[in-house]
Amino acid sequence: MKAESSQAQDIPHIQGFQLDDFFEVMPMSLWLEDYSGLYRLFEQWRSQGVDDIEAWLAEDHERVRQCASAIRIQRVNGQTLGLYGADTAATLMARLSEIMRDDTLDGLASEMAQLWNSGDSFRSTSVNYTLNGQRMDIVLRGVVLPDREQRWDQVLVAVEDITELQQSRRSALVNERMARELFQQAPVSLWVEDFSRIKSLLEEVREQGIVDFRTFLDVHPEFVERCMSEIRVLDVNGYTVQMYKAKSRDDLITRLNEVFDDEMAASFSEQLIDLWDGKLFQQREVRNRTLAGDVLHIHLQFSVFAGHEEDWDLVLLALTDITARKKAEAYLEYLGQHDVLTQLKNRSFYVEELARLGRKRIEPVSFIALDLNNLKVTNDTQGHAAGDGLLRRMGEVLNKVIDRPASAARIGGDEFMVLLPGMSETDAEVVLADIRRLIDLNNQFYGGTPLSVSVGIATAAGRDDFERALRAADLAMYRDKREHHSYSRVDDARAS
Template sequence: DMLHTHIEELLQVWEGKHEFSSHSVNYTLSGKRLDIQLNARILPGYEDSWERVLLAVENVTERETARRKLTHSEDYARGLFEYSPISLWVEDFSAVKRLFGDLRQIGIKDFRVFTDVHPEFVERCMQEIRVIDVNQQTLTMFHAPDKQTLLSRLSEVFRDDMRPHFNEQLSELWHGNLFHQREVVNYALNGEQLHVHLQFSVFPGHEQDWDLVLVSLTDITARKKAEAYLEFLGKHDELTKLHNRAFMVDEMNRLERKGPFPVSIIMADLNGLKDVNDQLGHAAGDALLRRIGEVLGKAADRPVHAARIGGDEFAILMPATDERGAVAMMENIQSLIDINNQYYSGSPLSLSMGSATSQHGERLEATVQRADALMYEDKRSYYAKTPGNERRQNSPE
């Protein structure tokens, strides 16, 4: 272990120095390692021959052992930071702390009201944050090739949907909450939207100036997409992408409570679905249902809602719509069906429809029944005009 430092000592005297020093290693006769600080001087009068050299050896084993332990701890902590499976950011919020101090000095008490009136303050706080370091998972999550690139393009990461979340974060800090967490939106450098769970913590010992802050970001984008899909399935029919019966029932209950009235309802039934399923197979029948989903989805702009409430049964809820509006909607649907049939070969789309408008004090369920009765009259008329379908005139699909 002594060889390397001994070479360094020889280099010093080779260069003509009469003094040299080094951190080196010696061993006791029992084999125990000693870390030493060696200081040497060629004594006066022996500069030419080097026959007398004074060596001072100090045992620094304890100090070097402590230093090695400290280095090991630092390397361990750095490794935990760099290779953590979640995104870690070390940031400096001291400028934000000073801005808060300025607001308090001019007498601002209600921070939320202040930021509502001065949204530019939130923007300025975002710009004042200094990112000190990020770890490897951060680069992976945000599609950054290196730290320098990410730090130079932070305006692409923190933007748009981030601002309201950041305003909430500032409000937490304003009220002295130095540890908080929430779900926020960031953006990767490739433009991909990231849903993340953010945890914010001011480092112990830095509570007065916020110059050292740790922010951890856990990517929950997949979970959010799954939640959104499950929420979609809870309110929509997967095949047609229209709303489902459960949504229709909830929406009818809401309209009964809050309106706006009058409410018109169209009940519709897809003609000939059973024949298509029997003759061409259920894949062809599903294709018809998807097409009717396209038509009704196009016709039903908010606040109008279209729903598939059964195999081939559909309903359109129209708040603040009278009888004329309902008739106009059915005419529009028929026009869209005619256009759709021009673009698809094979089985044509055909809907039987009936509409009713809620009367004063009438339950919407009764309105549905009246619209349903009119729809079946239209269906009987359709089958009466269609050769070979007489057996269907008095029975629903």
């Protein structure tokens, strides 16, 4: 995210609304960046024999700067402007050097190492500065979007400001008096609880000679429920009352049964296992609900107060609301696996799913290769909006017909592939008949250029047969396409 800026690219549609609009309304700072220059730089280093990127960057700090200069920022959303105190994107781009200073490079080195090794995503903590000079502790999460023209030419980066949380943690160490004030005023949800009865229950289980505690919980799920009922909440701070949409502290404490989500027993079971193993500091993600019924995704930190390790009668829980981050992560994950125009899976998903089916040794696997006829002609004669309309309609058909464990993916401009695990060629013919039937219905509903596809079907006996079957499906599809064009020329000749 540290780089020069470039002109924003067009963002595609998702079912009638602009992805650009979604980008703008996300409750988190988002940056769309071009890492294609970084990809080329990495390829150059690999050709020079570099295999340990962390050692390579640590050897010469200028190499980290070289990585930074290879990145281009394409656009940012409104949340980003507010976070950094910029009035316009142009102002932000022009003053990037004030935002990303030398201490930013430490986080960048971590991002570069993750990208070098994974090739598709990164996450790191770093430091940025607002335009008025305020230091910000941030968490960065980035994902490489499906390639459009060059490798890594679109990377979506989400930035989360964790300054308040970090400051709270640092300030809490000053002294007890300030810690109490901080407890009440802290901008994170804080709970003080008594786990002494939990400790007694665990000791009773040990005295019974239980060694495999996880198996014990599997056999006695009622023990988890009993432990949950024995937790005593001693206090919560003001932020907690607000976060859970309670009227007061007492209102929240008396209605805790409404707070705990159905999945809470499973996560609390893991918490008990950690306590059984002596882990008095824990971190995990859990799900709660507000008293209004809204889902809360939470990062939970559990720690026993110093001096209370023997009886666990004083425990601090710090809960951070990560709901916005979870939504952003789901958004990033969606973009990484879907074609936004057709709502089908994309080529990246298709390649991964093909590999997964091979690893699972699912037999047989049938393939339906489809090519949308006349897309180029439609684009040339009626414009790309009309062509996009055909692609969206094809997505509607395939999304309606194809259900899990089958999948349909757009793997090229006008090319689609349907994966049918566990289905014979006869089964695939039935699926194809359903596709053709829905295409006919689609053409009756929509005016203008009708949907028309060329099709090829093939079945692989096992993973060693995938390559042959895919090639056979493609060849059959191309034969069908030649016949389609041949009939079209005959019809044009008759019409003239």
